[in-house]
Amino acid sequence: MRRSIATVSLSGSLADKLTAAGAAGFDGVEIFENDLVAGDLTPEDVRRRAADLGLGIDLYQPFRDFEAVPPGVLAGGLRRAEHKFALMERLGATMMLVCSNVSPAAVDDDGLAAEQLKLLAERAAEHGIRIAYEALAWGRHVSDYLHAWRIVREADHPNLGVCLDSFHILARDTGPYAIETIPGEKIFFLQLADAPALPMDVLYWSRHYRCFPGQGDLDVAGLVASVLRTGYAGPLSLEVFNDIFRQAAAMRTAQDALRSLIALEEQVGERLGGASRPAALAPPPRPVVPSGFAFAELAVPDAGPLPRLLDGLGFTRTGTHAGKPVDLWEQGRARILLNRGSAESQDGPALGAIGLESPDPAASVKRAEALLSPVLPRLRGPHDAPLDAVAAPDGTELFFCRTRHPDHTSWTDDFTTGRRASEDAGGEITHIDHVALTQPWHHFDEASLFYRSVLGLRPHDSLELPDPYGLLRSRAVSSEDGGVRVALNVAYVGAHGGRPDAAWQHVALASRDIVAGARRLRAAGLSPLAIPENYYDDLEARHDLGTERHELLRELGLLYDRDEYGEFLHFYTATTGRVFFEIVQRIGDYRGYGAINAPVRLAAQHTRAQRVPPP
Amino acid sequence: MRRSIATVSLSGSLADKLTAAGAAGFDGVEIFENDLVAGDLTPEDVRRRAADLGLGIDLYQPFRDFEAVPPGVLAGGLRRAEHKFALMERLGATMMLVCSNVSPAAVDDDGLAAEQLKLLAERAAEHGIRIAYEALAWGRHVSDYLHAWRIVREADHPNLGVCLDSFHILARDTGPYAIETIPGEKIFFLQLADAPALPMDVLYWSRHYRCFPGQGDLDVAGLVASVLRTGYAGPLSLEVFNDIFRQAAAMRTAQDALRSLIALEEQVGERLGGASRPAALAPPPRPVVPSGFAFAELAVPDAGPLPRLLDGLGFTRTGTHAGKPVDLWEQGRARILLNRGSAESQDGPALGAIGLESPDPAASVKRAEALLSPVLPRLRGPHDAPLDAVAAPDGTELFFCRTRHPDHTSWTDDFTTGRRASEDAGGEITHIDHVALTQPWHHFDEASLFYRSVLGLRPHDSLELPDPYGLLRSRAVSSEDGGVRVALNVAYVGAHGGRPDAAWQHVALASRDIVAGARRLRAAGLSPLAIPENYYDDLEARHDLGTERHELLRELGLLYDRDEYGEFLHFYTATTGRVFFEIVQRIGDYRGYGAINAPVRLAAQHTRAQRVPPP
Structure with missing residues (x-):
């Protein structure tokens, strides 16, 4: 047609x-x-x-x-x-x-x-x-x-x-x-x-x-x-x-x-x-829905505080790339790459690439190509495993991977193994729960269509989140089983490149014992994002969780939400450059992202960043 | 209260x-x-x-x-x-x-x-x-x-x-x-x-x-x-x-x-x-509605092409300020000040100040002050006439004047008289019809309230004007008799300081013979803003004005509008820095501003400015 x-x-x-x-x-x-x-x-x-x-x-x-x-x-x-x-x-x-x-x-x-x-x-x-x-x-x-x-x-x-x-x-x-x-x-x-x-x-x-x-x-x-x-x-x-x-x-x-x-x-x-079906409607290759996150790669001007933070979160540095200054940190199936070789961003560390587990990486790329996504050139050394990648609308690189699968070369083969972490070594963190990417305000609809059409993810309802300096819009896309979840946030209309507070990104890590995780972080001398006492007073007014549990949440700085399917506990790390981590524990079949607590998080982050609006 | x-x-x-x-x-x-x-x-x-x-x-x-x-x-x-x-x-x-x-x-x-x-x-x-x-x-x-x-x-x-x-x-x-x-x-x-x-x-x-x-x-x-x-x-x-x-x-x-x-x-x-009325509601001083424009002052890094343009429009340089590098140009009651002493703006010439004819300048300032407008300090030399001024929300200085009135000192007394133009010397241009000021997108409502409450002007309906790079919003405020008209335009949401195309300002000059004015400008070797032939083809489709009149409009590059009260002819000069002039002729009791032609003007200005949107 x-x-x-x-x-x-x-x-x-x-x-x-x-x-x-x-x-x-x-x-x-x-x-x-x-x-x-x-x-x-x-x-x-x-x-x-x-x-x-x-x-x-x-x-x-x-x-x-x-x-x-x-x-x-x-x-x-x-x-x-x-x-x-x-x-x-x-x-x-x-x-x-x-x-x-x-x-x-x-x-x-x-x-x-x-x-x-x-x-x-x-x-x-x-x-x-x-x-x-x-x-x-x-x-x-x-x-x-x-x-x-x-x-x-x-x-x-x-x-x-x-x-x-x-x-x-x-x-x-x-x-x-x-x-x-x-x-x-x-x-x-x-x-x-x-x-x-x-x-x-x-x-x-x-x-x-x-x-x-x-x-x-x-x-x-x-x-x-x-x-x-x-x-x-x-x-x-x-x-x-x-x-x-x-x-x-x-x-x-x-x-x-x-x-x-x-x-x-x-x-x-x-x-x-x-x-x-009219002959003119020859279909593109079917979408290959990714089953999970293989890794999140942070572009860091230098290692900075991130290794200490990852260590405090229970990650182990398990390898270094054979040919590039990239370190691999692992815990369970959660993998973080720190890429020290990337050009320095004016905003400091940023989430530059995401690895997605694909049943068929080559088919994933064909689908993306048929839907007009820029396929990234494979710049690899003689020993590198092939990596298939495309660029998302905001420039984030998406790599399609089969990690440590017998039928497929694995990107992890390029890393010299240090201490090899077992995928079930008993760490609290099991995998990447979701990533949240702030989109330029004029590319939000484009991004939502990209993730839906190229990756076959399902869009959820749009939400509005009050930030101290404007309303943010947020829309999650996910695979049916929740294996891949991406929260697309859009900065308030009018915010632009010169205002890094509008472009925060984060990686949410799933924990099976967030209380132990929060204690571990504190024991390592690191603090989660401080949550105001007023939040806990209000939480007690809204929910009767029993004195002991309320005190535990308050002591550890955990945030709480629930829906008809289950409960959600989470906390945030400090922000480095554009990036911070969230640790989440889903109890039962809770389906959301703790959006009700986002205004509290945003206010706390603004307080720390000491940023002010334009005149 | x-x-x-x-x-x-x-x-x-x-x-x-x-x-x-x-x-x-x-x-x-x-x-x-x-x-x-x-x-x-x-x-x-x-x-x-x-x-x-x-x-x-x-x-x-x-x-x-x-x-x-x-x-x-x-x-x-x-x-x-x-x-x-x-x-x-x-x-x-x-x-x-x-x-x-x-x-x-x-x-x-x-x-x-x-x-x-x-x-x-x-x-x-x-x-x-x-x-x-x-x-x-x-x-x-x-x-x-x-x-x-x-x-x-x-x-x-x-x-x-x-x-x-x-x-x-x-x-x-x-x-x-x-x-x-x-x-x-x-x-x-x-x-x-x-x-x-x-x-x-x-x-x-x-x-x-x-x-x-x-x-x-x-x-x-x-x-x-x-x-x-x-x-x-x-x-x-x-x-x-x-x-x-x-x-x-x-x-x-x-x-x-x-x-x-x-x-x-x-x-x-x-x-x-x-x-x-409760005693608590003690009223502020009454608004003093201005009766007309005394002058428009352009801040210019150097004289540039403006003297030649003003000359081509029929203005005469009638004086220079006794103590400052400011020239006064006059035609009828239209007065333009070129202030060469102002700090250079990164955008080139800009409209920095507007003089408003007030029946009582001191009372105008009292009103503005009671409504929280910043009153400008009177920085004047020993021989200067007193000038009462406040700052509008976009920083434009508003001076309250009584020009050449027997009961009041006149700001014109500060200018050494060159050739003295009679106020009715037969020039085509008689007075300033309106000024149009582009407001920062987040101060539009504030500006509209300012002109309404401080000056007692009446707001008209908001309009949306399609520009090649976004919708502009426009709202005029005017005095009852139309003696003072200000068109407030707002740049598309998201446009910011780095994009001067979003901040055009203009001074519209009322002509009693726009055809003669357009011919005079051409005779001086200057061109008005070029209007596409397609505009005239469309105008002929929309209105049957007779062959002769259609040909005249096309030849001189005049734009046309009408409403139930009368007709409107207008054209624009080239833009210098942020500023351009519009020449308008109201025939009968036409009440608008030619908004229907604004998209044509904006497209022509963008073509000339060769500006492009952000990636």
Whole structure:
């Protein structure tokens, strides 16, 4: 199927937008009128440039407030239309979007609307142009697609069909299944957008919060499956109005957009099943869901306090890389690499790479590549085990590994063995429970789609966490069994690179005896992040855990949460550079991340960091 | 009346919040529980620190999900309450806010709610504590204040009253007049917030978009007048949840908040009228609405291209300041100062000061001072005329002047006269029509309140303008007769100091013959900002102005708009540093600013500036 994108979805000048859409690999674009009107390129320039980039001009849009009006207003509309038809001929565009009238001049008369749209289609036909009529969710009289279709059917002209838009249809909870009652050849165009479930007026929601399919909460795949069942064979075209994408770099947004379409096509193919799946929807390689964390690698300018901290947490340095200044620290299946060879970051130590246990590392990379993730070059020495890696949107390197598995070379083979830790040597810490990565605020949706589509992780609900200097948004993605959990946090809007407090990262280590772990840390002369007494007073008010347990939590600085499945105990280490550790113990089948305690943690970290907001 | 603020309205640690509230001059605070729980200060520390800052602790809040529950749940609620009463004794707080139950455990039974609240009030009374019961707009069964009052009346306990919150009442369109049926002594507390009219769910709206009174669209003053008519004599307390204030510096937000309360009290006093106005509401000096612009002063590192540009626009250099490197350029009543003595700005020329014609400059300053505006020191030489000036929130200096008025010394007396321009010498430009100032994105509401309250200007609707790199928000404020118009623009969220394209400023000059003006500029060898041909093609489609007029607009690069009152022609000069000029001609009684053409202007400016978005 043709893959298209509306120019309004991308930032910059029209030339920038075309370049980005072409570079990402789209087949066509919708030209959004304002992008043309405000730009220096003549329609002929646009036509030529698009052709050079391999892009068709699949739609010119929008033409507004035309149908169901008194005769005097109609004359003005036809006059406007003739101007636009002339323009489209210069552009080489043959399809015009007409959206349902929102003006007070519109009359609630379907017969009149049909008659006038037919007249428009006749005029369009003289220019070889077709009209796609779309019901805006906030149209004055026509606001759902079946209503638009009834008018188009009544007008009965070969150059008039409907344009369907997933946002307008799904935002109104109109059942998409009725789409299948429309003949495929009368669906002239299909526009796609997703949106997060936000409780607001549909127009405001549409103008500010649309996102690419898979980034929101609408069932776009189900809708596309219904459309394809009608025999529709036109473009799948993304049309997204989003405050953040408007500010982001167009090249990057276009790639994010195309990744979204590829993942969407895969889902649609699954909905349709093998037999009725259009040949055009050849699926990418299946995702290979990682089963756990192989390691977390910290880029450290020098070892600094980390070896002492890891030692205090019960880790053992078990090896050093044969060819690079990288140390391996282990405890159970939790492995931390300290890479002293990395370029010094201005923020100090940072989490640079994550190893994921994959049943088939090569297949993991193929999947990532098919979803447009940058595959990292294998810069390895003659003795290194092959490592397959891709870059996540925030630059974190993801390595796909099979650690110490008989059928596969293991990255651990590159490390000269010091003391070899048994994987069940009785340490309190058993494995990496999750990692939390702060995303740049304008790449949050992209990151969430990346982890979902490339790794096959399941996104959880978004949360808002009050920080002393703004609201943070947090969304976890995880594998079904919880073997891999990544918490994506986004800094408050407006925070930027110069403010390291907005970019904390952490590695959460699962403990089977957090009380022993906390005591061990203290015995090593190290303190966990100090938790205020007020927190414990409040905890006692909220939960009656018995005097002894309350006193233990308070003494050791442990935080507490519970849900309907179990309990959660956790504490944090001090922050070094951008990084800190969290030690967690899940009791029963607790499913969360202790988010209720995040504001307390954030306040304590700000107090330590002594950071202040901008003036 | 006591002026209070909830700590949740300010950013930072609880210590930061108290310091800011004290420094701004508040009398008291509401302690938001999370601020205490997450902080290091013990309740005793908070009590001491507040006392040192002259702040009372007027409320402890919120206590949630207490009333109208089954017996087992009640026991837990009473247990929680006893913990909080003990905490409040340590804090020295004697009023606790209980908000209406939102939990699924709540029963729809007013009798049960009254009975359990009475029990709570009895327990509170033992600690000398009073309970203020508030209906949350999203309460499960109790969501309006009259319902809360009926329950309180039924419970009938001296330690139980209602808390009224302007947001919860006005957001639900509940008529505030019924407040006057509640006895004043049963209104225990009054919380105030405003909000812009935004079409969204009330909970989402409340949590993200509240603002200080006068910054939004709710009639907070009317509500407060109703409350005061009951005899209520407690605090006026600001409680604002706002995504932007959470990120801004607390000291600055606290001052903005107190300015809002002062302006609110003035409005309330007017509503109540002289006789029933409480003595505590002594009004500040009346605003002195400026009648026009006296001058615009550009800070320029060196003269650069500006003299040639001003000459091309028909200005004459009429004088130089006796003691400073400042040139005066005049045409009609339009006056531009080029100040070559200012420190070089990294962005090049910038609009540093604006002169406003005031009927009484000294009274203008008194008003500004009463509303907490920084009055600028008068650094003048022995021969300078006195100039009264204050700083606007974005740092622009506002000078209050009486230019060449027989009863008053004139700032122009400081300028040695070169060629003296007559004020009606037949130039096309007659006066400054408006100035447009881009505000830092986190100070937009503050700026809007400043111009409204300090200068008595009237705010117009907010507009959204699509720029190639984000949505800009724009709001004009003007005097009734349009003599002073200021367009406040806000850069897209996230844009910051390092991106000068987000901080353009401009001076719009009113012309009585824009065609002659445009020809004159071209004759001087200068070009206006180039407008794309596509704009004129689209204009012809939208409006039928006759071939001749369309050709004239196209030839001269003029932009066009109209509204129901008249027409508007305008063009822009090239940008120098942060500044450009706009030439406008209002035909008939056109009231706008040509906002429909702003996207075309912004795209053209970006094309010229060759600026790119961040990666």
